[in-house]
Amino acid sequence: MKSPIPDYLTRVLENARPFDAGEPACYIDVLAKADTTRMAVALATVDGSVYSVGDDNIEFSMQSISKPFVYALAIQDQGLAKVLEKVGVEPSGDAFNRLSLEAGTNRPMNPMINAGAVATHALVNSPDGTVEGRVNRILDMMSRLAGRQLHVDEEVYEAEFKDANRNMGLAYMLKAAGMITCDPQEAVKGYVKQCSVNVNVRDLAMMAATLANGGVHPVSGERIIPQDSVRQVLSVLTTCGMYNSSGDWISNVGIPAKSGVSGGIIGALPGQLGLAVFSPRLDERGNSVRGVAMCKQLSHDMGFHMMDVSQIGRATVRSWTATIAGGTKQSKGCQQEIAIFELRGAVRFSGAERLTRAIIKEIRPPSEKRDGTDVHPHFCAVLFSFRNTYSVNDVARRLIHENIRRLASTTNVVVVDPNNVLKMSEEPETGPNPVHVVKTEAEARNYIGGIGCQVVSRGDTL
Numbered sequence: 001m002k003s004p005i006p007d008y009l010t011r012v013l014e015n016a017r018p019f020d021a022g023e024p025a026c027y028i029d030v031l032a033k034a035d036t037t038r039m040a041v042a043l044a045t046v047d048g049s050v051y052s053v054g055d056d057n058i059e060f061s062m063q064s065i066s067k068p069f070v071y072a073l074a075i076q077d078q079g080l081a082k083v084l085e086k087v088g089v090e091p092s093g094d095a096f097n098r099l100s101l102e103a104g105t106n107r108p109m110n111p112m113i114n115a116g117a118v119a120t121h122a123l124v125n126s127p128d129g130t131v132e133g134r135v136n137r138i139l140d141m142m143s144r145l146a147g148r149q150l151h152v153d154e155e156v157y158e159a160e161f162k163d164a165n166r167n168m169g170l171a172y173m174l175k176a177a178g179m180i181t182c183d184p185q186e187a188v189k190g191y192v193k194q195c196s197v198n199v200n201v202r203d204l205a206m207m208a209a210t211l212a213n214g215g216v217h218p219v220s221g222e223r224i225i226p227q228d229s230v231r232q233v234l235s236v237l238t239t240c241g242m243y244n245s246s247g248d249w250i251s252n253v254g255i256p257a258k259s260g261v262s263g264g265i266i267g268a269l270p271g272q273l274g275l276a277v278f279s280p281r282l283d284e285r286g287n288s289v290r291g292v293a294m295c296k297q298l299s300h301d302m303g304f305h306m307m308d309v310s311q312i313g314r315a316t317v318r319s320w321t322a323t324i325a326g327g328t329k330q331s332k333g334c335q336q337e338i339a340i341f342e343l344r345g346a347v348r349f350s351g352a353e354r355l356t357r358a359i360i361k362e363i364r365p366p367s368e369k370r371d372g373t374d375v376h377p378h379f380c381a382v383l384f385s386f387r388n389t390y391s392v393n394d395v396a397r398r399l400i401h402e403n404i405r406r407l408a409s410t411t412n413v414v415v416v417d418p419n420n421v422l423k424m425s426e427e428p429e430t431g432p433n434p435v436h437v438v439k440t441e442a443e444a445r446n447y448i449g450g451i452g453c454q455v456v457s458r459g460d461t462l
């Protein structure tokens with residue numbers, strides 16, 4: 001069967017083709033003479049599938065799309081606190097090349113406008129490093145993100161650097177304000193080189209998908225950007241990524257994004273996918289006209305708006321009871337019943353809280369036996385299955401451990417956790433009944449009922 005996704009993307013592309021407003025960036029000749037018939041769109045999932053249609057192998061310079069990735073590098077090289085001393089995180093509402101600094105701090109408002117991007121560039125490697133060193137580090141990171149060796153387009157670089165008066169003005173302003181320590185010309189040189197790195201939409205979609213995947217490359221599995229830098233980058237993209245139409249963009253499209261003056265836009269939808277579009281005609285704010293149209297349609301059709309919250313927590317927990325029959329072990333004091341709890345997907349607080357409620361509902365408080373010990377009226381064991389759990393975050397793990405610890409004080413607890421998402425071995429043993437961790441349901445069954453036993457499921461109870 002042929003996947004319907006490329007056919008859908010072709011429809012998105014063709015729907016945007018009739019939009020012929022706007023002009024390509026005209027401040028340098030190489031961009032002004034761009035072929036305005038070129039259009040492309042690509043999607044890359046966080047598990048590494050890439051779909052693309054249109055002129056998906058046509059290369060163009062990254063321009064401002066380079067800014068979020070270089071911001072991530074600066075954070076990695078200097079630490080977030082140092083970067084925040086030099087570059088703020090407030091949306092400016094001004095044009096991208098405005099000569100302005102934040103009142104009081106003298107910092108550029110954010111790293112996505114040119115003043116902030118030049119200051120950010122100067123923080124890569126070390127503030128006293130060379131242009132070559134910074135550019136090589138940036139190219140190396142971009143290439144690993146794209147999954148192929150990328151290059152600086154020297155024609156674009158020469159043309160931009162020849163006429164970089166405005167950016168030069170910004171760099172001198174930054175130097176005077178103490179926000180960069182290197183030679184302003186060198187900072188602009190490196191910044192213009194980072195803007196001149198050539199890519200196609202497939203490269204960009206994969207780069208964005210790495211951001212969407214918490215900094216881990218979807219295909220190579222390499223961690224390229226630390227998790228906390230990803231959070232910082234995506235936050236800034238949410239408020240400042242689309243020049244001075246960022247508010248309109250985030251309410252309409254709802255995807256952290258960055259555009260560049262050569263007509264590209266990337267979007268990184270956390271946990272799901274990266275997308276990239278290309279078409280050189282720009283609107284008055286510097287965003288690709290057809291690119292914005294394609295992103296709007298994709299977001300609306302596919303439910304990509306990040307604020308469209310579905311009740312993810314509800315889908316994560318299933319619980320049911322079963323009876324153990326046969327087998328070599330006969331448990332005393334219970335009716336051979338077990339309670340089973342299964343968690344699916346990526347478990348965070350809401351999933352773990354739902355599990356907690358399911359446990360409380362299912363497992364009634366123990367009643368006291370005549371000898372003073374507690375006993376659950378029905379269950380000879382409680383089984384947790386994490387076989388289909390993709391991940392458990394820290395708070396969810398702590399809550400589940402605590403639930404298990406409390407249960408284990410009065411009953412037998414068996415945990416099926418083949419991928420060790422729960423890291424039970426890191427939990428000190430407590431209570432009279434040690435928690436038994438196994439890799440398969442069969443091992444759990446044999447442990448509870450003895451070899452040869454069968455489990456007769458009684459259906460869902462939630």
Ligand code: GLU
Pocket residue numbers: 062063064065096097114160167192195259260261262286
């Ligand atoms: N190289 C361009 C400049 O600094 C990039 C601007 C952009 O893409 O917004 O003017």
